[in-house]
Amino acid sequence: MNLYENLATQLKDAIRQGTYPPGEKVPSVRRLSAQQRVSQATVVAAYRLLESHGWLEARPQSGFFARHPESAPPPARTSAANDGPCAVDVTELAVRLSRNTQRKDLVSFGAAVPHPDYLPLKDLRASLNRCLRGQADAGSRYSFPPGEEALRLRIARRAAESGCHLGPDDIVITDGCQEALNLALRAVARPGDIIAIETPAFFGTLQAIESLGMQALEIPSDPATGLSLDALILALDRWPVKAVVTVSNFSNPTGSLMPDASKARLAKLLAARDIPLIEDDIYGDLVHGRERPRAIKAYDREGRVLLCSSFSKTIAPGYRVGWIVPGRWRQAVEHLKYVGTMANATLPQLAMADYLADSRYERHLLRVRRTYADNLARMQAAISRYFPSGTRTSHPLGGFVLWVELPEALGMDTMVLHERALAAGISFTPGRLFSPQGRYGNCLRLAAAMPWDSRVEGALAVLGGMAARR
Numbered sequence: 187m188n189l190y191e192n193l194a195t196q197l198k199d200a201i202r203q204g205t206y207p208p209g210e211k212v213p214s215v216r217r218l219s220a221q222q223r224v225s226q227a228t229v230v231a232a233y234r235l236l237e238s239h240g241w242l243e244a245r246p247q248s249g250f251f252a253r254h255p256e257s258a259p260p261p262a263r264t265s266a267a268n269d270g271p272c273a274v275d276v277t278e279l280a281v282r283l284s285r286n287t288q289r290k291d292l293v294s295f296g297a298a299v300p301h302p303d304y305l306p307l308k309d310l311r312a313s314l315n316r317c318l319r320g321q322a323d324a325g326s327r328y329s330f331p332p333g334e335e336a337l338r339l340r341i342a343r344r345a346a347e348s349g350c351h352l353g354p355d356d357i358v359i360t361d362g363c364q365e366a367l368n369l370a371l372r373a374v375a376r377p378g379d380i381i382a383i384e385t386p387a388f389f390g391t392l393q394a395i396e397s398l399g400m401q402a403l404e405i406p407s408d409p410a411t412g413l414s415l416d417a418l419i420l421a422l423d424r425w426p427v428k429a430v431v432t433v434s435n436f437s438n439p440t441g442s443l444m445p446d447a448s449k450a451r452l453a454k455l456l457a458a459r460d461i462p463l464i465e466d467d468i469y470g471d472l473v474h475g476r477e478r479p480r481a482i483k484a485y486d487r488e489g490r491v492l493l494c495s496s497f498s499k500t501i502a503p504g505y506r507v508g509w510i511v512p513g514r515w516r517q518a519v520e521h522l523k524y525v526g527t528m529a530n531a532t533l534p535q536l537a538m539a540d541y542l543a544d545s546r547y548e549r550h551l552l553r554v555r556r557t558y559a560d561n562l563a564r565m566q567a568a569i570s571r572y573f574p575s576g577t578r579t580s581h582p583l584g585g586f587v588l589w590v591e592l593p594e595a596l597g598m599d600t601m602v603l604h605e606r607a608l609a610a611g612i613s614f615t616p617g618r619l620f621s622p623q624g625r626y627g628n629c630l631r632l633a634a635a636m637p638w639d640s641r642v643e644g645a646l647a648v649l650g651g652m653a654a655r656r
Contacts (some may be wrong), residue, residue, distance in 0.1 A: 197242075209561075272402060274618055289613075294613045298438060309541060329530050336522050337507070338359065348483070378400065383403065384406075386625070409580045432444075436473070449485055479584070491511055501550075506514040508631060561634035573654070
């Protein structure tokens with residue numbers, strides 16, 4: 187074994203034993219070089235080896251930080267028990283579970299909603315006050331589609347971060363990303379039409395499909411790389427798919443990230459078949475690394491990708507500021523928006539535009555990206571300690587949700603586990619909610635969107651113990 191490999195093994199053992207808990211900075215290259223009496227090049231090689239295996243995270247201008255690469259992620263799913271389109275019936279369950287997220291007595295891993303401590307509320311209040319002082323009548327006037335130009339301009343400029351070249355007239359403001367998804371589906375499909383979705387899928391997408399009387403066609407996805415394009419092609423050859431919906435950047439619930447080559451291939455193959463793609467990019471800004479991933483929209487040359495997003499996961503969910511880039515369906519989306527809700531609230535749009543006018547948002551993102559990466563690492567480490575042997579999780583590179591798969595041999599249905607957990611003051615989202623056919627009964631989604639403390643760790647310990655008892 188080489189010298190740097192010996193050093194890497196020593197540090198890995200220290201992380202595993204808790205000397206350096208997940209999220210804590212490890213010694214600098216210079217310091218460890220002096221401590222171990224080895225060259226700095228040897229330390230760098232050891233750190234890079236640990237980074238490649240998931241035990242360290244390099245942060246620009248900050249150094250290296252401990253992580254815990256829990257057990258291997260769930261395997262890619264390449265087939266389904268029933269591979270045909272189906273009706274969707276998840277809303278009743280989703281509404282019932284969402285009520286629990288409002289309970290203050292729970293340790294909530296169920297809601298994918300940022301804790302107030304992770305939102306720039308002070309800066310946002312200052313922006314709102316400036317708007318009120320400068321435009322006293324702003325709150326009394328309608329903001330008809332496509333929405334406030336100042337906000338659309340800021341969004342268009344930021345779109346370059348995801349590889350998209352947009353103008354303000356390409357954008358329609360919506361009441362959050364959920365309305366954007368609904369508008370996109372209504373613009374491109376009709377009741378009874380088949381919508382291809384990745385599986386497991388965000389239940390908000392399933393609810394939209396259900397409410398519009400459409401059918402869902404589950405396409406297998408990989409927990410690391412997202413939607414299986416080969417499986418999608420087979421489905422398109424067999425079924426009259428009207429549209430495809432995907433979350434290419436840090437999907438909910440697995441946190442998968444589609445490679446750029448796959449994004450380009452997906453855009454090209456759907457363009458060749460004249461099938462619209464609805465892309466949900468709500469988590470794209472929450473990458474844990476150095477570079478924000480590109481959207482599939484960046485590879486769209488003919489306006490066939492409808493890009494949906496919002497600031498609900500990064501700035502303020504309660505402001506309900508979202509948007510859609512509808513491409514060739516712009517006129518239809520504006521009409522549907524107007525006849526549906528007529529207008530958006532004006533003040534939140536103006537406040538958001540003011541907040542985005544300088545570098546405050548970028549500084550905020552730098553902070554929360556690190557925080558969510560640390561929280562997920564801590565959560566993964568806790569699962570490896572407290573959950574049954576054989577439990578597997580996803581490895582998100584962005585966002586703040588974690589997909590957990592309990593060993594099937596346990597025979598544990600996470601719907602049953604959910605009821606037991608509620609009685610103990612803990613909430614999470616059962617896996618069945620992410621499939622229109624009720625798959626993933628042994629899975630659950632956890633959100634790492636709250637400050638980490640002993641109460642959070644204790645709740646995971648209790649949950650893990652419950653999962654081990656059938």
